[in-house]
Amino acid sequence: MPRAAMMRINFIPGVRQRLGWRGMRACPQAPMGLTARIEDRTGIYGLYPSTEQQVGKEGVATFSLFYFPEPEDDIINAYSLAAGFAAYDASYLDRLRDFPIHTEFAQLFHIGEIEVRLAPDDQLTLSLIAPQRDRTIAVEGITARLHGTHQTLVEPGGLDQDLPCHDLAYPFFEILAASLAYAFEQAPTALQCEQTDHVKRGFDTAGEVWQKLDPEHTLDALRLGWTFSANGSHPTFAPIDPREWSRDSNAAARYEQAKWWNPMVPGARHSMDKSTMGIEEKPKLILLTGFLGAGKTTYLSHFIEHQAARNQFVAIIQNEIGEKGLDARLLGQHYAVEEIDEGCVCCTLIDNLTAAIDLICQSYQPDFIVVETTGLANPANLLSELSELEDRLEFSSVTCILDALNANIGLETYDIMRDQIAVADTILINKVDLAAAPQVEALKQTIHHLNPFGRVHLTTDGDISPRTLYGVNFEGPQKIAAPTPCGCSHDGHEHHCATHHHYGISSKIWHPSRQIEKDALEAFLLALPPTVLRVKGLVRLGQENGLWVCQHVPNSVQLTRYRGTDAPAEFLVFIGEDLEEPLARVDDAVSVRLAAPA
Template sequence: MPARGAAHPMNLKTIIPRPLDPSSCTECVALFRAALTRAYFSRAHARRLGWRGVRPCGGPHSAWTLRVAGSNHVFGLRFDGEQIHNQKIHGCFSLYIFPQHAEDPLWERLPLEALRRGLSPQYAETVRDFARHETWAAPFGIGWLHMEAALDGSFFRVALEAMARWRVRALDGICTNNGQWVIPPGGKECDVPQYRLGLHLMGPLVQTYTEQLEQTPYIRVRHTSRQATAYTKEGSCADPELTEHCLLLTADFGADAAASAIFLADDAYAAPGATIPVQRKIAHLPKYSEDTTQDMPVLHILTGFLGSGKTTFLRAWLDYLNGRERYTGVIQNEFGQVALDATLLGTETCVEALDDGCVCCSLSDSLRSGIERLKAAMPTETLILETTGLANPQNILPDLRDLSDIINVGLVITVVDCGQVFRAPEDFATQGVLHDQVAGADVLLLNKTDIVPDNALLQAEACLKAINPRALLLRAQRGNVPYAALDAFFDEHSNSHLPSRRPCLEHMSVQTHATHSTKNYSSFALTQLPPLTRRGISALLTRAGNGLCRVKGIVHLTDGANGIARDAAAVVQYAGGQLQFEPAPKNNPDGDYLIFIGRDITPFTLG
C-alpha cells in the first residue's frame, strides 16, 4: 500500500484520463464506473479487492446492484445527482440492501414493508431493477454514499452516511385483523444496523480508490444525534425515548486531505453535538487488510458413507456457488487409486485431488499444501473438502486446528443415503463410521429420498435425530437442497456453537481415532478394461464378494443403457446395491477402469 503523503501529487486522471467536466452533471458516475471497470480488468484482481459482482440496472437512473466479500446481501446503489460547491463536484448516491434468502436474519430487522415485498415471487427480479421502482425500494434504504472531487483533480473524497441503528417504534402497536399483535405497543417495527451494513461496501470501494489513486486516504468518522421517528395511528412523530446516531465516514485522498473541511459538515454534521473528527486506520474497514482471519477462506467438510451422494451434491452446490460468483476450491480425497470424482466435477472448478489414502487417517500434511495451491490459483472464499466415504469427521476436526493460520473451519456436512438408514438403522445406531459421520455433522443431508417410501423417510429422520438432534436436517434428491439454508445456518452459529464443535465429540475423537484398516476396508482397481456389457459388469461385481460396498469407474459399454448409446463410454456407479450408468465426460485421462471398495473383498485380475 502506498505510504501516506506519497511523493507524487494525486491526480484523478489516473481514474479518468481527462479534465473533469462540471457541465455533464454525471462526473461522479464516471468516477465510480471507471474505477470499477479498471478493477474488473482482471476478475481475480477485483475479487482480491473484495468485489463479488457488479451489475448495472436498467432505468433512467445510473444504478447498480453489487455484491461484496463478507456480506450475503445484494447492495443497490443509485445516483441521485451532483452539484458544484467551492470548485468541487459533490455527488450523492442512495444506498440499499436486499437480503438474498428467506432465512436471512436481516428480514427480522427490516421494516414490515420490506418483508412484504420480499414475499412476492417477483422479489429477485425487482431487486435487479430496483432503480426503476423508487417507492418499492425505499424500505431497503440504508443511507448514502457521497463523492467529492476537486475540479483540478487534486482532491477526492468518498463518504458513507448512515445511522448506527435505524429504529422506528410503533407506539400504538400493529395487530392483525383477528386482533393478534404483530408488534406490541411501543415495539420496534425495524432496527437496521445501517452503518455496519454499509461498511461492507465501503471496504472494497475505498480499497479500489486507494490502489488506483496510489494514495492512502485520510479516514475520519464523525457523528451527530437526533431524536428518532416513531409512528402512531395518526401518523409519524418524534420518538420521545429513542435517539438516532448518524455516522459519517469519510475517506479523503489528496495532498491536503488531512486539513480538508468536511463539505457535508455544512449541514447535519456541523450541528452542535457533533464529535471532533477521529482519525481511523483504513485497516478498520471490513475486508481491507489482506491478512486478517476474516479474509481466510472457509473450509467446509463434506462427509458421508461410500456412494451416499457426496459428489452428486457437490456438483449441484458448486453450480449454485459459481452462479453467484462465489468461487470455490475443492479438495477431493478418494479411497482408491484413480480420482473419478475430480474428473466428474469438470473444468470450471479448481480441484486438488489428494488420492493416496484417507484424509482422516494420513493426509493432514498434504492437506495444507493442497489448500495453499488452491489459494494461490484463485482468491477463493470457500473451500470444500470432500472426504472419502470412510472418513470420520471427528478425526479431521482436531487436525484442522493446525491449519487455522490459512483457513477458517466451516460446516461439517454429512450426506446420508436414506435407503441405507431404512435397510439397516442399527448400523447407524451402533458405534462405527456411519454413526460418527452422523454424530459429528452440523448439517445432515438425507439424500436419495426418491428410493424409499414416505413412511421410511420419517423413520430415517427419526433415526438421525436420535443420534444428532442439533444438526440441520435437510431432505435431498440428487443432492438438491435449498443451498441458501446452509449459508444461513453457518451465519447463525458462530464457530464455537456449531453442533460439530461440542467438546464431548472432540474428546471422544482423541481417545479413539478410528482407522479403516481395523475395519478391513480395502480397494483395488481393474485398469485397461476391454469393452463390457452391463451383464459383464454385474458379473465382475459378484466376483468381488459379499463385502463389496462401492464400485465406480469408466468403461466402454457395448450394449448401452438409459441415456447412453451402444458402444459409448459410460460412468459406472454401484452404491447401496444399485448399479447405475451415466454418460462419461469427454475428458477421461485415466482410460477405462473400475475401482472396487469394500470389506474383506478379494482382489482379482482379468486374465
C-alpha cells in the first residue's frame, strides 16, 4: 500500500509537489523496491518490503526504510566508517539504484521500518518504527593506514556510528502518511506514540559484537489509524510486538501541524482528474524519429532521467518494427510505455496511436508524451493525425536523430532518411565520438541542404539537456513541414504498409538453438553487409551469467547486461534487405568457438 500510494501521487504533478515528493523510481533489478527524493533533503530514501504475515486477524506488512546521503552532506559523519567509505566509492550510485540486491551495502544505511496493518473491521494502521539514535561503539578503536602512516579514525571506546534515525525517517513518513490521506480522501482518526528500550552495539577488531541497552535513547513508534467503516468507530492499535511499550501522552501536540491532517492538499494545482478542476494544462508532445540504430532509445533514456529529476512525468509510445519489442525493456520502470508492435505508426497504425495517446492521457495525465517511431517511419504522415488531438496535446517538436558514423551512406540509399530530416525542427547528430570531423561536417552540410531551418546539435551517447534543444519551457521556434507521403502509394495510404517492403526492407526473428560464443557473435555481426541495417535482441553468451542485450548497426556491436528481472526467451531481430543469407548461416557462425590467437 505505501508503494501504491507513492506511485499514484507521483502521477499528479501539483499534488506531489505540494506534499513534498521530488522524484521517484522503481529499482530496475528489484521492482518492488523504490528510491525517492523529498523536499529539504539532499539524499535519497529507499523503501523495500521485508515481511508480510498474518497476526491474528490482521494482515501486517513491514517495509525497511533506508537513507542514502550525498557524500558531501554533513550527516555522513553520523554514519559508520563503512557507510562513509561506501558513499565515496565509485559504485555508490549504481548500488543505490538497486539497493535491495546489495543487502550488506543497504544495511549500512538502514534507518527504520514502516509497518502497515489492515484489520478485518475496515481499520488501517500506518506506523514508523525507528530508534531516536542508533549507536555503534568501536571498543578498540579504528585505525587505518593513510598517506603512509597509521592514523586513528575512531578512538578506543568511541562511536563509529551515532545516527539520528528517527529524525531522518520522519520527513519521509510525514509525506507518505499525507499521500495516504489524500488517496483515502480522509485524514487519520487516531494518533499514538509508543516507546521501548533500544540497544547500542559494540565490536572489537576480532569481529566480536555485543549489545546492551542504551539508557539515553529509545526505539520510538509513531502510529496513525484510519477507520473506513460506516459507523465511524475509533481505531484501536494492536501491540507492535511482545516487548513492553510505553505510551507517550504528550505526542499529539508535537504533530498538530503534520501534513496528514489535511487530505485536501491545499494549494495543489492538479487533481486526479484535471478536467473536473478546469485545468487546461496539456501534455507536451514530442515526435521522435531517426533511422535504425541512430540512438533514439538512448536519447530517450537521458530525456526521461532529466525530466524525472524535475518532477516531470514522461509517457512513451513506442512503435517497434519486428515481432519483439525490446526497447521498452531497456528503458526501466518509472514511466508508462504503450507499445505498438508489428507495423509502422506512420502508416497502418494511426488509429492505434490515437487510442494509445487517449489511454495515456486518461490514465497518467503526463507532462510529456514522446512518440518514438520506427527507424523507417516518415513523421510527415503523422502530423495531420496529431493535429486532430490539439485539444488534448501541445505539439512541441519533431526531433530527428542521426548516426554520425553511418548517416551519409544511408542518405545515399534511403529516401526515408531524407524525409525524416526534412520534417524535423530539431536534429541531433549522435555518436560524433565515433566519426571523423570531416565526416560530421559533410553530414551537417547535407542536413542544411535538406532542411535549412532545422536546429542541429552534436551529441555523444544521446546525452544532451532538453533545455538546450527546446528551451526552458519548450517554447522554442516551431517549424512543421508540409507533409510528404511515405511512398506507400500515390496518396500515401491507399494500401497497407506494415513493414515498408517498398524500400526492400523487412524484419526477421532468429531464435538460437545452441550456445552462443561472444567472440563468434561479435565477429559475425561486424562482418554483415551494410544492407543489414539493424540487429537487436537478448542472448545468453557462453559461460557468462544471465542475459545480454545485443545492439548492432553497421560497423558497431554493443553487448551489455540485461537489467530486467524477468527471463524472456533469447532472440535477435534482423532488419534490412536480403536477410535470407545471413539468417541461413547465423546459427553455425555464432556457435563456433574462435581459435585463440597464436
